[in-house]
Amino acid sequence: MQIGRKQPQPYDWETTRRMRARQVKPVPEKISADDAREAATRTEQRYVDRVYTRLDTEREKAAAELRGGPGPGGGSGFQAQVEREVTTTEASRRLARLSAVDRALCFGRIDHRPEDGAPGDTFYIGRIGLRDEDREPLLIDWRATAARPFYTATPGSPGTLARRRHLHLRERTVVGLDDEVFDLDGLTEDDRGSIVGEAALLATLRRGRTGRMTDVVATIQEEQDQVIRSGLQGVLVVQGGPGTGKTVAALHRAAYLLYTHRDVLERRGVLVVGPNATFLRYIAQVLPGLGETDVALATVGELYPGVRAAAAEPPAVAVLKGDLRMADLVEAAVRDRQRVPDGDLEVAADDMTLRVAHEACVQARDRARALRVPHNIQRRRYVHELLDALALNRAEQYDKLVDEPLEEILTSGGVPDWLQELIDEADDDPLLDEADLRVAKEALWQDPAVRRTLDALWPELTPQRLIAGLFSDAGALERVGAGAGLSTAECRLLHRPAGSSWTTSDVPLLDEAAEWLGQDDTADRIRARRAAAERAEEESYARGVLELTGLADEELVDAAELAGRNRDDGPQGTTAERAMADRQWAYGHVIVDEAQELSEMAWRTIMRRVPTRSLTVVGDIAQTGSPAGARSWGQMLDRYVPGRWREQRLMVNYRTPAAIMRVAADVLAAVAPEQVPPEPVRDDGPPPFTARIGRAALPDRLPALVRAELAGIGGGAGEGRLALITSAGRHPAVCGALPGTPAGATPDALDAPVVVLTCEEAKGLEFDSVIVVDPAGIVAESPRGGQDLYVAITRATRRLTVVHDDDLPAVLSALAPTG
Numbered sequence: 001m002q003i004g005r006k007q008p009q010p011y012d013w014e015t016t017r018r019m020r021a022r023q024v025k026p027v028p029e030k031i032s033a034d035d036a037r038e039a040a041t042r043t044e045q046r047y048v049d050r051v052y053t054r055l056d057t058e059r060e061k062a063a064a065e066l067r068g069g070p071g072p073g074g075g076s077g078f079q080a081q082v083e084r085e086v087t088t089t090e091a092s093r094r095l096a097r098l099s100a101v102d103r104a105l106c107f108g109r110i111d112h113r114p115e116d117g118a119p120g121d122t123f124y125i126g127r128i129g130l131r132d133e134d135r136e137p138l139l140i141d142w143r144a145t146a147a148r149p150f151y152t153a154t155p156g157s158p159g160t161l162a163r164r165r166h167l168h169l170r171e172r173t174v175v176g177l178d179d180e181v182f183d184l185d186g187l188t189e190d191d192r193g194s195i196v197g198e199a200a201l202l203a204t205l206r207r208g209r210t211g212r213m214t215d216v217v218a219t220i221q222e223e224q225d226q227v228i229r230s231g232l233q234g235v236l237v238v239q240g241g242p243g244t245g246k247t248v249a250a251l252h253r254a255a256y257l258l259y260t261h262r263d264v265l266e267r268r269g270v271l272v273v274g275p276n277a278t279f280l281r282y283i284a285q286v287l288p289g290l291g292e293t294d295v296a297l298a299t300v301g302e303l304y305p306g307v308r309a310a311a312a313e314p315p316a317v318a319v320l321k322g323d324l325r326m327a328d329l330v331e332a333a334v335r336d337r338q339r340v341p342d343g344d345l346e347v348a349a350d351d352m353t354l355r356v357a358h359e360a361c362v363q364a365r366d367r368a369r370a371l372r373v374p375h376n377i378q379r380r381r382y383v384h385e386l387l388d389a390l391a392l393n394r395a396e397q398y399d400k401l402v403d404e405p406l407e408e409i410l411t412s413g414g415v416p417d418w419l420q421e422l423i424d425e426a427d428d429d430p431l432l433d434e435a436d437l438r439v440a441k442e443a444l445w446q447d448p449a450v451r452r453t454l455d456a457l458w459p460e461l462t463p464q465r466l467i468a469g470l471f472s473d474a475g476a477l478e479r480v481g482a483g484a485g486l487s488t489a490e491c492r493l494l495h496r497p498a499g500s501s502w503t504t505s506d507v508p509l510l511d512e513a514a515e516w517l518g519q520d521d522t523a524d525r526i527r528a529r530r531a532a533a534e535r536a537e538e539e540s541y542a543r544g545v546l547e548l549t550g551l552a553d554e555e556l557v558d559a560a561e562l563a564g565r566n567r568d569d570g571p572q573g574t575t576a577e578r579a580m581a582d583r584q585w586a587y588g589h590v591i592v593d594e595a596q597e598l599s600e601m602a603w604r605t606i607m608r609r610v611p612t613r614s615l616t617v618v619g620d621i622a623q624t625g626s627p628a629g630a631r632s633w634g635q636m637l638d639r640y641v642p643g644r645w646r647e648q649r650l651m652v653n654y655r656t657p658a659a660i661m662r663v664a665a666d667v668l669a670a671v672a673p674e675q676v677p678p679e680p681v682r683d684d685g686p687p688p689f690t691a692r693i694g695r696a697a698l699p700d701r702l703p704a705l706v707r708a709e710l711a712g713i714g715g716g717a718g719e720g721r722l723a724l725i726t727s728a729g730r731h732p733a734v735c736g737a738l739p740g741t742p743a744g745a746t747p748d749a750l751d752a753p754v755v756v757l758t759c760e761e762a763k764g765l766e767f768d769s770v771i772v773v774d775p776a777g778i779v780a781e782s783p784r785g786g787q788d789l790y791v792a793i794t795r796a797t798r799r800l801t802v803v804h805d806d807d808l809p810a811v812l813s814a815l816a817p818t819g
């Protein structure tokens with residue numbers, strides 16, 4: 001594991017390509033290529049049939065276990081319940097996993113070279129591992145060590161491999177094979193005669209888009225494999241240009257880490273944070289397709305349980321709310337709610353006005369603040385002290401009531417001896433003793449007037465109440481904002497009407513407030529102590545049962561989990577569901593995608609979710625669109641893991657063909673000259689087009705252009721997707737020209753053959769054809785220059801058209817006008 005920042009290792013794409021071209025030695029011409037292909041396909045089909053039969057058997061076994069419940073040993077009572085839990089939980093987990101992997105279950109084969117005269121091993125690689133009836137490996141899980149050569153062998157360093165074969169399946173039928181031969185002499189005579197192939201990667205990349213990301217488990221490349229199998233500990237930054245497979249590699253990494261560290265991660269959970277709901281829908285199928293169905297996916301706006309942050313707000317407000325000064329603002333807002341009266345505290349209770357000196361109130365507040373606990377817990381101390389002082393004041397006033405008439409008798413000189421003795425004995429003892437004071441204090445707390453007064457001075461607060469109250473109170477904003485270093489103009493920017501809906505950038509503020517406020521959990525803690533004692537008893541019983549049933553060593557279920565499941569006092573559900581419902585859940589690993597867009601405040605929220613700092617941070621500094629986002633990884637990460645994050649760069653672009661990438665490279669040189677554009681794998685597709693269409697002519701000409709482009713990608717039926725990516729200013733005109741076309745990050749945006757998006761909405765997505773409308777507007781609107789144009793251009797997998805009315809921006813001068 002490398003510590004500190006790693007210099008980018010330029011990926012030697014050219015050499016690899018040249019070596020690949022050289023690798024296949026001529027095959028003896030005994031049979032025709034077609035015959036060889038057919039024979040090899042038949043052989044592989046037989047094997048694939050065995051694998052699917054085994055999958056079906058395993059599935060049926062798991063389903064039968066679920067249906068059968070406890071079996072003949074079933075009964076009532078706790079032991080039977082424990083046994084049922086063990087059987088059904090494991091069976092349902094297995095069934096979910098087995099049901100999700102049907103598509104392309106087996107996709108690879110590796111043939112090792114013979115060694116010491118013995119034939120080399122052959123392994124088939126698949127989404128999950130399967131064994132045959134004799135427990136012999138039938139299919140190797142892609143994450144297992146034995147599968148690693150499938151991903152790491154290159155012509156330059158093949159290791160012990162003689163051949164790598166990709167199997168292409170449609171449903172359960174083998175429809176294609178691709179071979180990469182590393183050592184022809186290492187193959188048997190039969191195998192030599194059955195070599196087939198065209199590069200599997202290119203075949204995969206040329207497929208039409210479906211609106212959903214699919215896994216690439218069959219064609220993971222070596223530089224991606226290093227990302228995927230990097231250790232669990234610490235912060236790994238995956239930096240790479242558009243289309244370098246950062247997202248897809250990070251998702252495979254999640255699956256790999258779950259496989260390798262299942263004991264920890266299945267319990268603590270894995271969280272994937274994405275930029276918006278559409279993006280999360282776009283990637284949602286990848287992990288289930290890899291057999292992992294229990295990973296939490298969320299936007300930053302969904303990280304605060306109970307709040308759905310969906311409202312829009314002006315970018316300047318969002319940027320300000322992402323500023324680190326907001327942490328000071330929240331702290332100042334909390335302190336602002338910890339008050340003392342201007343003069344003495346005066347409360348009318350029953351028949352008298354109770355008083356506490358101003359100075360005593362200040363001391364009570366300072367003592368409460370000195371406790372290193374959150375506001376709602378400090379409040380208990382403050383309220384107790386003031387109630388003590390009020391009760392004491394009541395006692396003093398009672399004393400006075402009694403003392404005054406006594407005084408009169410004393411001064412008149414007519415005191416009998418027995419009374420004089422009593423007075424001398426009583427000394428200065430107050431009329432109310434300790435027990436009386438406690439009762440008086442309790443009575444005061446029950447008095448609504450007293451409670452209102454104390455609540456106003458130091459209220460019990462929820463994060464929602466604090467933040468909503470602050471933003472809707474211009475006076476408080478200015479008072480508190482000044483303390484946090486905000487200008488008057490900035491405070492005004494934050495002001496909004498009471499009852500406004502929550503926005504995504506409010507969520508880190510709510511999270512921050514929750515830390516400062518805490519909860520008065522005295523009652524909860526008493527309950528928890530009682531429950532812990534009961535649980536300890538149940539756990540010890542469950543452990544006994546597991547030992548009796550012989551399941552204690554199987555790691556399928558542990559006693560604590562089992563005992564926990566039998567109580568109905570906690571939230572039920574999968575790890576992901578329970579984690580998402582708990583703000584203080586500590587995940588075992590967190591993956592942040594499009595991480596360059598996260599504000600400093602959003603990072604604070606993320607880091608709270610992963611105290612162990614086991615993170616994968618995925619992004620491209622050159623694509624940062626938000627002014628609140630990252631200018632460098634160090635700027636965001638050094639605060640939490642100074643110098644202790646490692647960086648891995650991806651340098652090859654699997655999405656955008658070379659002709660489009662040449663145009664994108666000019667834009668990149670203008671906006672981030674220090675960044676190197678990724679090397680495209682694909683060199684197919686037509687050069688980018690341009691079309692000069694004024695705003696007024698859009699309704700006449702845009703529909704025809706869209707129809708022609710759709711025809712060009714064979715879109716409309718199942719595969720083939722087109723996006724119009726436009727400036728915010730031109731967005732209404734484009735939507736108006738294409739009535740009925742879905743627009744924006746809506747749920748159906750991914751399923752429609754055509755969609756209209758802004759650059760921000762298009763981030764992370766890809767389409768067969770992209771029409772960029774109003775490039776000059778996009779550049780003008782982009783807060784950091786042309787980053788958004790770079791994003792828009794690099795979304796295309798096959799065709800790019802640029803629609804403009806004014807002259808093309810200078811950064812697109814390489815584009816020859818074509819229409």
Ligand SMILES: Nc1ncnc2c1ncn2[C@@H]1O[C@H](COP(=O)(O)OP(=O)(O)OP(=O)(O)O)[C@@H](O)[C@H]1O
Nearest residue numbers: 216219220221242243244245246247248654655764
């Ligand atoms: N090894 C691979 N085999 C097949 N396809 C791949 C491979 N790596 C990446 N791809 C494909 O390349 C495309 C881009 O991948 P991905 O979206 O992960 O890139 P990215 O680096 O996250 O891009 P961006 O920064 O633009 O969001 C996807 O269609 C993905 O499936």
